[in-house]
Amino acid sequence: ADKPPIKVGVLHSLSGTMAISETTLKDVMLMLIEEQNKKGGVLGRKLEPVVVDPASNWPLFAEKARELLAVHKVSAVFGCWTSVSRKSVLPVFEELNGLLFYPVQYEGEESSRNVFYTGAAPNQQAIPAVDYLIEEGIERWVLAGTDYVYPRTTNKILEAYLKAKGVQAADIMIDYTPFGHADWQSIVRDIKAFGSAGRKTAVVSTINGDANVPFYKELANQGVKATDIPVIAFSVGEEELAGIDTKPLVGHLAAWNYFQSVETPANAEFIKKWRAFTRNAKRVTNDPMEAHFIGFNMWVQAVEKAGTTDPDKVIDAMIGVSVPNLSGGYSAMLPNHHITKPVLIGEVQADGQFETVWRTRGLVAGDEWSDYLPDSKDLIADWRAPLSCGNFNSATGKCGGAK
Amino acid sequence: MKGGLILPRLDRAGLIFGAVALGLALLVPVLNLAVPPDSPFHVPPHVVALMGKYLCYALLALSVDLVWGYCGILSLGHGAFFALGGYAMGMYLMRQIGPRGMYGHAELPDFMVFLNWQELPWYWLGFDQFWFAALMVLLVPGLLAGLLGWLAFRSRVTGVYLSIITQAMTFALLLAFFRNDMGFGGNNGLTDFKDILGASIQADGTRSALFAATAVALALGFVLCRWIVRSKLGRVLVAIRDAESRTRFLGYRVERYKLFVFMISACMAGVAGALYVPQVGIINPGEFSPANSIEAVIWVAVGGRGTLVGPVIGAVLVNFGKTVLTGALPEVWLFALGGLFIAVTLFLPRGIVGLWMAYQHRRAERQEAATTTNPALSEG
């Protein structure tokens, strides 16, 4: 009982532009840690959260990561949302041999020995979403995104994928907007125009964060209905919808690996605990929260398995660990440090929830190096000995660049 | 025998400052490298990195103060010069990665590879050479400042108008660098650096060397600024700050003076940025955000505008505060920081250094009052 606690770092922005999304993840981590402590902690030691605020400032992320690892000597860090924050801390985790659990869907094209990617890779979100829409008879595509790496990469992949499926270039419209774009009048008009060519059109939205609310408000005002031009989003979850009156948006779609509305006992339990923890009977849950739930449980299991918090041992123990997810089934950690997840397509409901209208039969394995990008299709990551490589080129048989 | 009562004293403070900076440049690396980690005098590597970052900010603050404090040009876009210097250095560091990138491409940085770039854009050429990158660190911010300054000072854009167009400049650059099509890595910027001048960027020795280089750069910047402001040119600058048009009627070409310090200041900011990037490991468009430039101005105000020690103290103090508070009070630290800014304005109208100066000034005045019977006395 007198054993020193195990410290767990929580590296999410509590202020600045990203606080809007990340604060919730900090709370979820505190809840998970509290729960675990109620169960007696890990290895008979209590868990102690170390919360810092990187303030949506990317260099500060690196500084705080270093502080967590070097000063607080945390055993694992749960954190980051944007890709740039992950990129910023990555060298720090590699240098100081720390563990980072990254819970957000992202563009892929990365695999680090020190990072575990519990959010979706493009093949676990974007590709199935497009498959669903093709099945629904969509022939024209608007790829609308915020102008940064995740949408750019995702859209590159989707464009290649759609073309491989026989879609003409003229039937794809790509549009990028700055972060926080607030005036969507022209773009929604253009979408309407593009969609009124007599063939069924959908919008694949990688629009990020703050820009979504004005985007959906404008869709509603200009009367773009899901029955005419459905919008499928990869960054709009229950939290985002909580800020919008969804009645005019019923039927628009999102692709995730988890919805709050999923009816599983584990999810019901999770929601109950979450609401109790936040003392708010209306608090919603979302996909990145589930990713942290999975990642945390995987880490706990791996530490128990390794019998130590020593990073090298835990990293090795992580692969193959399998824990229940909240959408039904077990998610497993793959050798490429990504996990298996079900993919769900949901339609927005009037109450701000999603209703699952489609889901993959089984779980989809996260693919870090996209098969649809010429330079990455030959790469694989496998962190098991003896390969132990994040970017093994199966064509040349060499482990490229990074150690 | 001129320059009022305060400057000579500040001078001494200035000398002390230079000595302290150079001392730090020596001492910190020694304490980091030569003192064993379990000794109480050991400076751990992350502290070296942190202090290096503060000193970069200090150099930026110094450059802001040179134009704002002494010439009345309130630049709300100095972060842009800082970031450009940073990008120049970042490009060099990217080129140093060579084929060690994820995709193993010999020339192209990873972000270009996965966005299907076929070849290195022309503006990346030459950045594999350190000397070229170092030149660009000075040239790019300097020339941009020259262009903007030439346009603005020539047509007599002053005051808030100038402030806001500098802000527009940094904001436009922010958006531009954001665009993936620009070829600077978009929002992610440039990261995952490996070597600088052949030394591993993560080695303790490199870190200490970078720190020492930053301290030296700060000391040099300080001496340069001091030389400028203490010369007659410095007095012309202050005259311009207080009564620009009157200065013109004395025959001074105000626009040349402004351009001169604006460009020097931009180069200093560029150097600060260049030293910053290898120490924090990333440069991305966020550095262009107007808020960053405003913060730099705020460091100056907190420390004491129109003094050279002030901005340095302000930058180090505010950023140290940020480091401590974001760790210790993650949920409420903004109250503390915001409160600090308000309190400084209200209670320390001339910043931290101003407080000390006011004390010196009062003492001097009391002495003077004691020796002269009547202040209104003029010789006649």
Next chain:
Amino acid sequence: MSRTDPQHTQLYLDGVCVSFDGFRALNNLSLIIMPGEMRAIIGPNGAGKTTMMDVITGKTRPDAGAVLFDGDTDLTRLDEAGIANLGIGRKFQKPTVFESHTVWDNIDLALAGRRGPFATLFHRDGADDQRILEILDVIRLSGRRHVQAGSLSHGQKQWLEIGMLLAQEPKLLLVDEPVAGMTDAETAETARLLRDIAQTRSVVVVEHDMTFVRDLDVKVTVLHEGSVLSDGSLDHVSADPRVIEVYLGR
């Protein structure tokens, strides 16, 4: 008058017009100052005296007319600094000094010398101390030389500005109401000072103080509504009924 050849003149104004939103502040004004001449300019408030100085020093661009210096330099093409560097110095109607500089530095900045950034950057301090001390003596501010100019009284600022003008060593001095706010004795003193200066250079003085103008003992030009109403000796213009009507009063 406008027929006169500009050659050999110090300052040559011909047909100068300035209007502000339709209001004619200068109306076909012509005026000639010869080298080494001192001229007093009087005229009602709003006659355009200050505006004329604004035109000469490049602050205001005339709508029409010629403004020549030294017979051939067109002042309307130059900016303020360029004009100042030709050797035209000005004292403003409302005293304007560098408030956060000391009295000493104010004079120092005004001292004749090279005006470029590099010249000032490499300027050797202390070289001009003697000259500054002399000027401070003349304007009786030696005792306050280390005081910030901002804390001078109104009249002291007037003197400081005169001192700055002296330091500039211009060929042509434009002095706008130098004795406003001075005591009668100081007024007389100032008149003497200006007469001294005028030995070697040209001076244009604007004043409303008739005692002072009389002390100057030079040719007087009366402006009214932007053009010359009358000129000649003070006695001559004072007797002009139009001048009495619009300016001197009864």
Next chain:
Amino acid sequence: MLNVEAINLHYGAAQALRGVSLRAEPGRVTCLMGRNGVGKSSTLRAIIGHRPVSGGSIFWEGADITKLSPDERARRGIAYVPQGREIFPLLSVKENLETGFAPLPRRQRTIPDEIFELFPVLKSMLARRGGDLSGGQQQQLAIGRALVTRPRLLLLDEPTEGIQPSIIKDIGRAIGWLRDRGDMAILLVEQYFEFARDLADLFAVMDRGEVVMGGEKADLVESEVRRFLTV
């Protein structure tokens, strides 16, 4: 009746006034004289309240106003024509005059015709911005603006500065007229000796922050005064 009793005034550590005492009465003109920098303007600044005094008291109409704010003093009938004019540069001439309405009850909010009689140029330039006026015009506006408030104590700091001779005469006449009306106390700072002598009922001469001479006009010895005005 204004009674300034032994006031001191400091700028920072420098003392500008030392025990200055003065008097101004309705129907009479008190004239304050002295060389540059002796503290005349400082005295007026203390009376209107722009600078706090560091010692002594100021009484107006029997009440101690030493601690009152300037706007409260203005409400009690004190008007101020500062040295340097202090026109509101971006307000039109008319608006500049209308700022004088602030201390007046609503029905008195008109610009008295006398002002335009005294300064006809203001009438012709009502729409021009105050800052665009010539120096002398601004001075006239500053005096006119003070009169709009219908003051019972008028503080004038070198009001003739920059004004053409004919209007100086008019101002002299106007001050005389205001004095003769009997309800206004006038405190005039003036360097222009003859102008002052012609108007003054009471006088005070300052030197080095102190009143060195003062009293009824009858007691005024011109040569004595002039001694304090020479350099």
Next chain:
Amino acid sequence: MRMLLMLLSLLLAPMASADVPAPLIDALAADDYAAREEALTTLTQTGDPAIVPALKALAEGSLYRRLSDDKVFVGREVDDGVTLTDPLTGAVAGVQPQGAVERIRVNNRIRRAVQAALGALTLRSPEAATRLKAAESIFTNKETEALPVLEAALAAEQDDRVRMAMRQARAAILAAGDSDAQTKLAAIPLIAERGGRPALALLTPLATDADAVVAEAAAAAARRIENHLAWAAAAQNIIYGLSLGSVLLLAAIGLAVTFGVMGVINMAHGEMVMLGAYTTYVVQNLIRTSMPELFDWSLLIALPLAFLVAGGVGILIERGIIRWLYGRPLETLLATWGLSLVLQQAVRSLFGPTNMEVGNPSWMSGAFQVGEVTITHGRLWIFLFGLIVFAALMVLLKRTPLGLQMRAVTQNRSMARAMGIRTARVDALTFGLGSGIAGLAGVALSQIDNVSPNLGQGYIIDSFMIVIFGGVGNLWGTLVGALSLGIVNKLLEPLAGAVLGKILVLVGIILFIQARPRGLFALKGRAIEH
């Protein structure tokens, strides 16, 4: 007369009397979406208008299955469960607790099918407007199966407008199908007459028709429509520009007071806007929980409150902080920056970091069409509101004693005091006014943007840019600046894209200031040198 016609049309309706068997409806409760869709198809094939209520309920998500017997009802949620009514007869079937019924889920495919079915079914509705909508819907859906129903309806139709729409819809079906050249040729003018993008979408494939005459006619018609659309697009861009401009105007106009008039570099301006938006949220929240019927009034109630809240906070700020900084304008930057951090964090602590939901009242929702130009109600109101606020502020500043005092105080504070102006009060009121106006802007912005602690940050740079662009201290400049920047932005956006467009605008501002160093409506003359 109308009654008679209605009866007549009902009698004429071929299938109106057929009884719909209840099991057909109950089949809608099938297990998966595909089966439900199939059931829907069968149901609509009955063509009986009696199923309209059931279909509408299905699309709206208010069709329920009673678990006990798998029967389907229209349900309405009440406090203690769901009130069920029979979908065909409308007979009330009692209240069931939540657990005893299950909502029938629909997806977009079913919604679309319902919509198409309703289009055909409502062609005989007694309401002309409904029939018009049905015809329009057929025009866009072009379902060949609808042709017989449409023709029957057309035969009975009396209203000219509806007739026209029906003929166009018929033409659309014919043109899209594989009819002969003659039919197509006849259809083309009708389609062209309707105009707009859907018509263009029909004509474009026809332009490559095998029949040269048809192709020619279609191409000509398409060109005309395209031409027309290009003009409409230009007009639309201008309108978008004005609308964006009015948003910018609202955001900036408060700053035109605190910064433009008072000279305070007010970095907390955005936070005042944010306070206004949060006030709207609180008002709506109260209304939602206690007086839902007032929802449409929520914005009007929020306006004065937002003004008071933001204005009140502004006054507190002025009294607590700003007033110590007059004469040191640059330092207001530091203090207000600190303040904006504090206010953001305060709101974050109080309301949480996430977006708050602020709804649009009905009169702020939707859009109307002027030719090919769409104008959304919300934007129109915001535009008008911006102008009203501007005019009111103008009157206040230029026509009232308080306005005069505000300007006097900011131009020369100490002289204003000597004139008897209570500067303390005027300063507080001026800052309060600017902040209050920012609060009003917050109410408007809550309708189109995030209501989050970051709301203000998004507008602060643009606001400063506009005040500067228009010329500090000149309200007209702010108005013209905001509107013209809005328009330029929206004209550039389609050409250069949103990101590049914004960059170009910024560069444009930088260059513009070179030409006019004191903004669009620069004050000239001596006055400004003081």
